Amino acid sequence: MIPYGRHTISQDDIDAVVEVLQSDWLTTGPAVQQFEEIVADYCGVQHGVAVCNGTAALHCAMYALGVGEGDEVIVPPITFAATANAVCYMGATPVFADVCVDSLLIDPLKVEACVTPKTKAIIAVDYTGQPCDWDGLKAIAKKHNLKLVADSCHAIGGEYKDRKVGQCADMSVFSFHPVKHVATGEGGMIVTDSDDYAQKMRVFRSHGITADFRQRAEAGSWEYDMVELGFNYRLTDMQCALGISQMKKLDDSIARRLEIAKVYDAAFAEHPLITSLKSSADVKNAYHLYVVKVGRTAEDRKAIFGGMREKEIGVNVHYRPVHLMPYYRETFGHGDGLCPVAEEAYIHLLSIPMYPALTDEEQEYVINALKECVESVCGQ
Numbered sequence: 519m520i521p522y523g524r525h526t527i528s529q530d531d532i533d534a535v536v537e538v539l540q541s542d543w544l545t546t547g548p549a550v551q552q553f554e555e556i557v558a559d560y561c562g563v564q565h566g567v568a569v570c571n572g573t574a575a576l577h578c579a580m581y582a583l584g585v586g587e588g589d590e591v592i593v594p595p596i597t598f599a600a601t602a603n604a605v606c607y608m609g610a611t612p613v614f615a616d617v618c619v620d621s622l623l624i625d626p627l628k629v630e631a632c633v634t635p636k637t638k639a640i641i642a643v644d645y646t647g648q649p650c651d652w653d654g655l656k657a658i659a660k661k662h663n664l665k666l667v668a669d670s671c672h673a674i675g676g677e678y679k680d681r682k683v684g685q686c687a688d689m690s691v692f693s694f695h696p697v698k699h700v701a702t703g704e705g706g707m708i709v710t711d712s713d714d715y716a717q718k719m720r721v722f723r724s725h726g727i728t729a730d731f732r733q734r735a736e737a738g739s740w741e742y743d744m745v746e747l748g749f750n751y752r753l754t755d756m757q758c759a760l761g762i763s764q765m766k767k768l769d770d771s772i773a774r775r776l777e778i779a780k781v782y783d784a785a786f787a788e789h790p791l792i793t794s795l796k797s798s799a800d801v802k803n804a805y806h807l808y809v810v811k812v813g814r815t816a817e818d819r820k821a822i823f824g825g826m827r828e829k830e831i832g833v834n835v836h837y838r839p840v841h842l843m844p845y846y847r848e849t850f851g852h853g854d855g856l857c858p859v860a861e862e863a864y865i866h867l868l869s870i871p872m873y874p875a876l877t878d879e880e881q882e883y884v885i886n887a888l889k890e891c892v893e894s895v896c897g898q
């Protein structure tokens with residue numbers, strides 16, 4: 519089976535983890551801070567706060583902004599559920615703003631239409647690895663005094679105009695799940711230039727306690743204060759060691775992803791029933807995913823999906839619109855028609871293999887298989 523995405527682990531990654539296993543610190547040791555500094559420096563921002571997964575990172579960001587009951591946070595419908603869930607964790611309400619038809623990135627015009635006196639923040643998602651229209655979003659945030667969070671779980675290493683992903687919002691969130699660019703098993707990080715947010719999130723990720731074990735050991739004191747109701751969202755040194763090693767390969771991995779994308783773009787450019795998502799000229803897309811819209815109907819997509827799976831190609835669909843998930847329908851009374859652009863796009867979406875280790879031969883097989891499936895399902 520050729521999967522839609524896959525991590526790459528080499529001997530130096532293994533050696534880095536083994537080294538930590540033989541050291542004094544399995545968690546909350548030196549590798550954590552080192553990993554935070556490497557990611558923050560890479561992005562060109564002041565702080566990195568490592569946590570146990572991308573979802574926890576989103577939760578930390580919502581906490582740092584002081585989002586709470588009665589607040590609204592604007593999110594896109596085409597994303598992993600965690601983006602909206604993080605808003606719900608704080609007792610606030612996610613408000614779904616529809617996406618642009620060509621890129622499926624959140625549409626600033628729709629965002630502005632969703633702003634109310636209760637709106638506190640926007641979480642925009644760099645879906646597939648393409649940075650959002652951050653200038654457009656920033657203008658809205660400024661006008662209405664909103665905070666801006668980037669769910670950049672797909673986009674580490676991407677660029678928006680002259681800025682690296684990580685610099686586009688008040689806080690930016692990454693995931694280090696193996697299917698993402700940088701793998702730590704489970705893992706996440708928030709990067710920010712704000713000392714205040716970083717400090718708040720460091721406390722929140724460790725039970726709301728103001729000094730970690732290492733600081734206490736150095737101070738020779740057993741005392742600590744628990745000042746907030748935090749969580750245990752820490753990332754281990756073993757995971758951070760893997761992350762540090764993986765960061766060394768990020769730029770090469772994105773270069774390979776861009777090569778693969780170029781070949782797909784050319785292969786489908788003229789095809790009437792396979793449409794690649796549009797990538798804007800002023801961004802560097804990090805291509806976590808390669809998404810195409812296929813077929814004429816939802817039934818077509820279903821059959822094409824099945825055909826590809828039969829050909830041992832692990833296609834997937836990213837994503838079923840979040841507002842149509844049973845939890846969101848039941849909790850907030852959402853239904854069909856809330857985000858028509860996202861809902862219409864969804865019935866055509868298909869993610870095809872995109873990862874650095876995909877070979878040219880495998881990619882050619884995928885391209886031919888997709889064309890065959892579309893032709894056999896939809897006719898000529």
Ligand SMILES: *Cc1c(COP(=O)(O)O)cnc(C)c1O
Binds near residue numbers: 706
């Ligand atoms: C992967 C992902 C997350 C959550 O990350 P985890 O590390 O799996 O918790 C959040 N948002 C988006 C868009 C993602 O792709």
